[in-house]
Amino acid sequence: MTVFVIESPFQVMNAIEAVHHFKFKDNVLIVLLSGLFSKESYERIIDKKQWKEVRYIPFRYKLTNSDFGLHPPKNVYERMQELYLTLDRSVKKKVINNMCRSLGRVDNLVLGSYRRYYDIHMRHIANNVDHNRLFLIDVGTDTLEIGRQRIEEHNAGSGVLGDEPAKSLKSMLRDKLVEWDGTGVDSLTFFTSYDFEVSDPDRVIKNDYRYFxxxxxxxxxxxxxxxxxxxxxxxxxxxxxxxxxxxxxxxxxxxxxxxxxxxxxxxxxxxxxxxxxxxxxxxxxxxxxxxxxxxxxxxxxxxxxxxxxxxxxxxxxxxxxxxxxxxxxxxxxxxxxxxxxxxxxxxxxxxxxxxxxxxx
CATH class of the missing domain: 3.40.50.11110 (Sialyltransferase, C-terminal GT-B Rossman nucleotide-binding domain)
Structure with missing residues (x-):
């Protein structure tokens, strides 16, 4: 089985191209509805007959201009905003974890993004779905940014740098219930129309849009x-x-x-x-x-x-x-x-x- 997790209609288009290019079978399409695109905009280009299953998962973020990780709350109103965002992320993490468990083991996992900071829930999915091979389809020019981030990760190495300091109970609970697992995977395959260098063991396979x-x-x-x-x-x-x-x-x-x-x-x-x-x-x-x-x-x-x-x-x-x-x-x-x-x-x-x- 091949599972696609995407967040935009453009990624659906590239998912369709990937199905034809790799001749994937038993394809499941999961759409995270972030609020930027309506469900109807996806339905206009998704032919359900081409997919074994199509799932829509509500995943809308609010208060997107607030980042209390960089700027701690300064007053009661902002503390309430921070609490809301914490609870909201906890709910989203539970939804994603349930989705990952429901999939079981898959042959191919295909993601619509893998940025280190802004789409960290996609990295969490890669770390929580048991898969044989991970693919990344094009996400516009962000694909080039992801390629650079992957090289930085490989250059930094993935070995243990030493004993981690002991965490408080609060920190452990936050890691378990709220924070995404953004650890980089060992390898992924880019399916992209761009030409760029990657570091081993990552790979680039050219998307020549043969089907379209x-x-x-x-x-x-x-x-x-x-x-x-x-x-x-x-x-x-x-x-x-x-x-x-x-x-x-x-x-x-x-x-x-x-x-x-x-x-x-x-x-x-x-x-x-x-x-x-x-x-x-x-x-x-x-x-x-x-x-x-x-x-x-x-x-x-x-x-x-x-x-x-x-x-x-x-x-x-x-x-x-x-x-x-x-x-x-x-x-x-x-x-x-x-x-x-x-x-x-x-x-x-x-x-x-x-x-x-x-x-x-």
């Missing part, structure tokens, strides 16, 4: 441009002023051509309105991943553009030079964080000879 390529050939071509947005201000990559300046450059570059602005699920309505009202972009929304909409839908644009969205690489793999793909370069001096990571993405476009034009 076969569907893409049916799509008719329109003469418009789709600009795939990213929540760059919300995620603190750019200031508001700099982001507006880059949008103006995009508008100027495509002057005279019909451009559709494709909002990101985590993007603020403020920037969707700005793209429409100030720059005159038409907006086009999808309830499915944009890659899925193009390959399975009836038409595709003549040009796809963005900054460093993972969708660009996916389209390059699926369509090659049959679609015009442009990545607008964000200068290092304009970025507020992750300078090397972002530049690495642009370098991959060029060094790997992909059908992606980097526009300076």
């Amino acid at each position: 390529k076969s569907l893409a050939d049916r799509a008719a071509v329109s003469d418009c441009v789709w600009f795939i947005a990213q929540p760059l201000v919300e995620q603190e990559y750019l200031t508001h002023e700099v982001y507006v300046r880059y949008l103006a450059k995009v508008k100027q570059y495509f002057s005279g051509r019909p451009v559709f602005y494709i909002p990101h699920p985590r993007e603020s309505g403020r920037y969707i309105d700005l793209a429409r009202d100030e720059f005159g972009f038409e907006t086009k929304r999808f309830d499915v991943p944009v890659e899925y909409a193009v390959t399975v839908g009836g038409s595709r644009p003549q040009c796809i553009a963005s900054f460093f969205s993972s969708a660009l690489e996916n389209f390059a793999v699926i369509f090659g030079n049959r679609i015009d793909i442009k990545a607008f370069y964000l200068h290092v001096s304009d970025l507020l964080k992750n300078h090397e990571s972002v530049d690495e993405v642009y370098s991959l476009y060029v060094s790997k000879g992909m059908d992606i034009e980097v526009v300076s």
Whole structure:
């Protein structure tokens, strides 16, 4: 049996590709409903006839802007928030532990994320489901970050560094009832469209989107441009002023051509309105991943553009030079964080000879 645990419709698309690539049998799909995507958005791309079982597990986080691990509560209100978050995590851990026990031993465990800090419940699942082999499907550019984290873990070693100090009863109870087990596994296999180095015994298997390529050939071509947005201000990559300046450059570059602005699920309505009202972009929304909409839908644009969205690489793999793909370069001096990571993405476009034009 192969079990997939995913948290976004895009991960469903990659799960479908993995089933076809590896010819997995007896496939179980588990969707953690975090609140970012509705159950209906998953149901639009999940054909239950293709799965042995499909489970939906409520997993919605609230008060996501509060991190009392970094900033201890300062007043009674914040102490109440901390207590709520502790109890909420305890409930979620019990739900996940019950799920893990219900699965028994599986041949392949396929996760939708494995980040060290933000998706630590996925690591907990890997440590609590008895499996023969662990796979990680693409999670956009976060896949590159996970690859770097895995190298750091291997370089640090997994041996015992010495006796751990004795824990208090409170700490032991918290570990048992509240905290996730974020210990890194010995090895995992990346199933990804990205090319990057990993350290032994991790492996990379190329996702060439062969299944979705076969569907893409049916799509008719329109003469418009789709600009795939990213929540760059919300995620603190750019200031508001700099982001507006880059949008103006995009508008100027495509002057005279019909451009559709494709909002990101985590993007603020403020920037969707700005793209429409100030720059005159038409907006086009999808309830499915944009890659899925193009390959399975009836038409595709003549040009796809963005900054460093993972969708660009996916389209390059699926369509090659049959679609015009442009990545607008964000200068290092304009970025507020992750300078090397972002530049690495642009370098991959060029060094790997992909059908992606980097526009300076």
